[in-house]
Amino acid sequence: MSVRFHNCKLLTMTDGIKIEDGELWVEGSRITHVGAVKEQRDEKQWDRELDCKGNLLMPGFKDAHTHSPMTFLRSYADDLPLLSWLNDQVFPMEAKLTKEDVYCFSKLAILEYLTSGITSNFDMYYFTEQNVQASVDTGFRTVLTSGLNDFQSSIEEVEAEYLTYNNYHERISYKLGFHAEYTTSRALLEKLSDLAHKYQAPVYTHNSESLSEVQQCIARNGMTPTVYLNKLGLFEFGGGGFHCVHMSEEDLEIFREKGLYVVTNPGSNVKLASGIAPLEKMLELGIELGIGTDGPASNNCLDMFREMFLATGLQKLKYQDASALKAESVLYMAVSGGAKAMGLTECDTLAEGKLADLILIDLNQPNMQPVNNIARNIVYSGSKSNVKLTMVNGRILYEDGRFDIGADPGDLYKEANDRVSKIKG
Numbered sequence: 241m242s243v244r245f246h247n248c249k250l251l252t253m254t255d256g257i258k259i260e261d262g263e264l265w266v267e268g269s270r271i272t273h274v275g276a277v278k279e280q281r282d283e284k285q286w287d288r289e290l291d292c293k294g295n296l297l298m299p300g301f302k303d304a305h306t307h308s309p310m311t312f313l314r315s316y317a318d319d320l321p322l323l324s325w326l327n328d329q330v331f332p333m334e335a336k337l338t339k340e341d342v343y344c345f346s347k348l349a350i351l352e353y354l355t356s357g358i359t360s361n362f363d364m365y366y367f368t369e370q371n372v373q374a375s376v377d378t379g380f381r382t383v384l385t386s387g388l389n390d391f392q393s394s395i396e397e398v399e400a401e402y403l404t405y406n407n408y409h410e411r412i413s414y415k416l417g418f419h420a421e422y423t424t425s426r427a428l429l430e431k432l433s434d435l436a437h438k439y440q441a442p443v444y445t446h447n448s449e450s451l452s453e454v455q456q457c458i459a460r461n462g463m464t465p466t467v468y469l470n471k472l473g474l475f476e477f478g479g480g481g482f483h484c485v486h487m488s489e490e491d492l493e494i495f496r497e498k499g500l501y502v503v504t505n506p507g508s509n510v511k512l513a514s515g516i517a518p519l520e521k522m523l524e525l526g527i528e529l530g531i532g533t534d535g536p537a538s539n540n541c542l543d544m545f546r547e548m549f550l551a552t553g554l555q556k557l558k559y560q561d562a563s564a565l566k567a568e569s570v571l572y573m574a575v576s577g578g579a580k581a582m583g584l585t586e587c588d589t590l591a592e593g594k595l596a597d598l599i600l601i602d603l604n605q606p607n608m609q610p611v612n613n614i615a616r617n618i619v620y621s622g623s624k625s626n627v628k629l630t631m632v633n634g635r636i637l638y639e640d641g642r643f644d645i646g647a648d649p650g651d652l653y654k655e656a657n658d659r660v661s662k663i664k665g
Contacts (some may be wrong), residue, residue, distance in 0.1 A: 241269045241287045241634060248292030249273060249603070249614070252590040253299055253576050254470045257568045257615045266596040269410075269634040274590050287493055295628060296601040296614060299590055300359025301544040302578030304447030305532025306480040306502040308349035308363050309342045309371065310334075312660050313537035323452045330537060330659045336663045342367040346374035348656050351649060353380065354541040354638035357627040359597035360446075362503070362532065362582045364417060366392050368401055376409050378645035379637050381597065383582045385417035385444045388432060389424045395431040411633055413583060415479070417444040421465040426472070428448065433473040442583075443474045450514045460518035466491035475500055475639050480581055482532060483546075484510075484522075485515040492518075497523045501581035504573075507541075508534035516554045520564045530578035531570075548574050548619045567619035600629035 264272040317329030360381035375382040405414035480501030483600040555565035579588035587597040631639040
């Protein structure tokens with residue numbers, strides 16, 4: 241399909257947060273022109289010419305930490321501390337899930353991603369085949385990472401998935417990973433380290449999310465999770481950590497030295513009272529940052545606008561400095577920073593030859609006026625209501641409240657509720 245977006249403002253992210261007027265062409269899955277209005281000497285025929293009416297075209301948000309199938313636990317196990325929430329509520333319910341459940345609940349999450357301008361997610365869950373198929377069938381882009389732990393999966397399964405899903409579909413890729421230090425034995429971590437060395441591959445995990453998690457790791461191993469995992473050789477080829485709230489100076493130095501990514505999840509960390517990650521300090525050290533929503537059981541919504549506001553707002557509180565973590569930095573984290581963390585280097589900016597993963601932001605709404613600074617409006621006053629269109633891989637999957645994902649949303653909502661009722665018994 242070929243689409244010409246014209247009469248638009250462009251935020252390409254190729255040279256900082258700069259906005260210019262122009263147009264953008266998409267042919268197939270790729271961007272073929274972005275910038276000034278280009279004369280069509282050959283009278284080119286388009287499948288669609290879309291007048292953006294002065295609205296903003298920009299790269300899609302990258303949700304760099306998710307557990308999509310956990311939509312089934314939205315508003316089920318709230319107002320509990322992290323470890324009680326996990327062990328007493330989440331894990332017992334997850335044990336009842338079927339493959340068919342995971343497929344349904346993953347599709348439900350994808351609908352929500354699209355309404356928030358999210359064009360790809362970094363998902364950790366099990367029943368990988370059904371999770372992948374949900375993205376393939378809806379047209380979405382997903383990067384997977386293993387949730388390997390002592391109770392689910394094995395090194396052999398992880399290796400098989402790594403080889404399968406990195407050669408499965410153009411919109412699917414796979415990174416090595418494990419759930420967390422506190423759910424994964426040293427013997428299993430050593431095997432994963434061997435696998436990372438075999439493929440010279442990065443490794444991702446939940447890291448230092450709560451203070452009790454860090455304290456228990458020190459009690460078991462005599463060191464923090466970051467130091468412990470690094471000593472096991474898990475970060476020799478990069479990777480990163482999700483959350484990274486309670487980080488020591490040594491932890492931060494390891495992240496800086498190894499070029500590891502931090503994916504912050506402010507909404508989840510607030511709701512579970514886990515704490516506030518030192519993002520401003522991480523930026524000063526040159527640590528690359530992305531933003532994730534975490535799963536809908538702990539957040540409870542998959543909304544990048546809320547995450548962006550919380551990311552900057554909480555840093556201002558933490559450091560008692562209203563200038564901490566500026567809006568421009570947060571917007572970069574939500575787009576290009578997340579793309580780098582996920583290995584999506586062809587989706588990080590709007591440029592010729594890049595994949596057409598983009599969104600159209602409606603500026604003609606009260607919360608975007610007056611237009612003193614568009615980027616700051618997006619971070620400080622923007623909302624999902626400003627997302628007019630979400631395109632993934634050159635295909636428009638969401639536009640003005642309507643979905644094109646090969647399924648009827650109403651039918652999907654009914655199926656999801658029926659499945660939840662059955663699981664709850």
